[in-house]
Amino acid sequence: MHRLKLVKELRIWLLGIAAGLMALHISLIWHIESTDFLGTSVLFWIAVSSLIWKKHQTLYLESSVFSSFLGISIVAWVLLKSARIDSYDPFLRLSPFVSALGLGLLASGIKGLKQYWQEIVLLGFLVIPPSLILALIDFTSLTAKFSVFLLWYLGFNVYRQDLNVILPTGIIEIGHGCSGVTAIVQLLGLAFIFLVMFPTNRGEKILVPVVAAVLAFTVNAARIVLLAILSAFSNHEAFNYWHGGDGSLIFSVISVLIFGFFCRFLLLRDEPEQQKSGEV
Template identity: 25%
Template sequence: MNRQNSIQNTHFIVIASALLLAWFFVYQSAVLGMEAIWSRSDTFAHGYFILPISLWLLWRDKDYLLKAQPEFTWLAVPFLAGSLLVWLIAYAADINVLGQLSAICSLICLIWLLLGNQLAWRYKFPLAYLIFAVPMGENLIPWLQDVTAWFTVAFLKINGIPVFRDGLYIQVPTGMFEVAVACSGIRYLIASIAVGTLYAYLTYSKTYKQVLFILFAIVLPILANGIRAYGIVAIAYYSDMEYATGADHLVYGWVFFGFVIMIMFWLGGFFADKADDENKPESLSAQASKKLNNIIPSTALLALLVSYFVIKAVPVVELPEDHAKASAQYHSTWGIQFVDAIKVSYQAEADDLEVFVAQYANRQTQGELVAWQNVTHDYERWTEVAREALVIANQPVMLVHLRDIAGNPRSYIYQYKIGDFYTVSRSKAKLMQAWNSLTRQSDFSEVRAISLAGSVDLSKVSKKLQARFESLSAAESSLEK
């Protein structure tokens, strides 16, 4: 029996190693991309600790785990196939965060496939906790900035400090403050959720307590960041802008966040479930060895290899040597910025009209059309007053009205052109890029924008804008010749 178990264990280790190596082979760009973000971003530096924490959670139950007999399961295969399909779409559209999420989900599915349903369910939390390794959540920054500004103004009014808010700018009698990206509290929120979720799992055995504490870990840092921002403005106001206006307010923020986390754990400890015999892991009785079904891991391995060869068929465009120079040769009035484009066209025309076009490959060695660093206006200089969806020259466009800190208005319209498809939605643009790449309909896309000084009266400028968009549509793309 011992010899049979030894052979079975060796068989399992060989199959598991082959599948995990195949997983890394397919997802190596996503895994290395995650590590690169962990190393350069304070917001996601906790990603280095997620896998060790998950392994430690498994090792806590080693007495049970080492005696358990794994049993391959078919149930994980369709979930693995779905995750690989998401990977193909993410790779073709160059959506890094979606590809990284697919990598982690595929890893969870493979472990589930190898351990079987019973063991995978027992270790569902250590497996699910791997999701926190994915550097995601930056799309919440604009919303968090608005919430922080709202809390700051509300607390200042309660305190009796005169305040005026214009978008993300907050003005008090002694000076003006901006709720910048660093003030959004995204770092505090993501770290609090990751730590709070682990604390809830280790401290509570009842599901409702775990859910309530995780919700508490989400709400508390948002509220605390609003109090922190209010404190910075209040300190600057009462000190006549001597304190809390430079780097010291960042240090103050981290100290304050550490205090908030300590309070969160202290309060959570009052409701901790006491350890008793019912919560101790049950012992595992001797199990008879079962013959492992090699067809299941073979199917998973085949799916991984097929996805690898499909993504290799997606064309990747090498950037020309002068792409950086081309991207740096324009300085628009309203601050549009699209970096690492293959080709950039910028023209300042009569009547203070500016035209901007940036062309990208659907997938290129560096840069992408839809990325966080690509913006249609300078958010630090301009405040968005309003936007409206329109149709010009039978094409959808978005009209955006801006105002700077001095009250000067400016407007612009923009759209994305993905092959022969036009949209103003970033998500639709990404999906169409993926579709065009996988079906080889078109390998290139572009963003178009036209800006005018003042508040645009469409009844007066519609003909001019329509003529300009028709000329852009009629021009043949030099990339696809």
């Protein structure tokens, strides 16, 4: 009876610490006004919380003195480091992953960390900055080339000069912010969440991230095409709206919705197969 009481108290303490770390992380991102990263972080925290809730009754909660000390030290380091952040800091990408490790050690020790491998792997995805992908693949140039192709296909007299998309009456330059890398990382994150949370076969594990990347790239290119057309017609107000205002978020929502329908289609398609295997 006494042990059950201790376990319940431990669960409450762990829940409080976890909720505090999540709230701190989200509030810091909100403070620096990073809309894309905020949305991605919230989705990942929701996914992790859902996974923990599904198995909270079966979790092994017992930690050694060393593991508890290490876990508390990690959590304390995250709190101290976070208290000094007043602008964008790469630590904001690392802190969820580190926090998960600290909480895992505090809750279940080193041996029990394997219970949380899904959650730790998910939060590890947030560590990857879009700039790293941009350094590996020149999406800026690819976006410029593909946008020019789309405009040409639509019948516009267009050509490209380096990163400039040039129409007879307007020109736009494709910067890093318009490369689509942020959108690609966002959809790849959703794909990663989907693959971790739902059973998929080997082919789907390859197909889902490929569809996510291609979809995000294509939707962003469509946005560039729209911006080029608006620039050609000298519609500066509409250009500013679709470039940096709420209009840019609309394209993100469109890509997320399309990808959501795709994932839903996969789940519905796999249901009959799972039912047949269950009957057998």
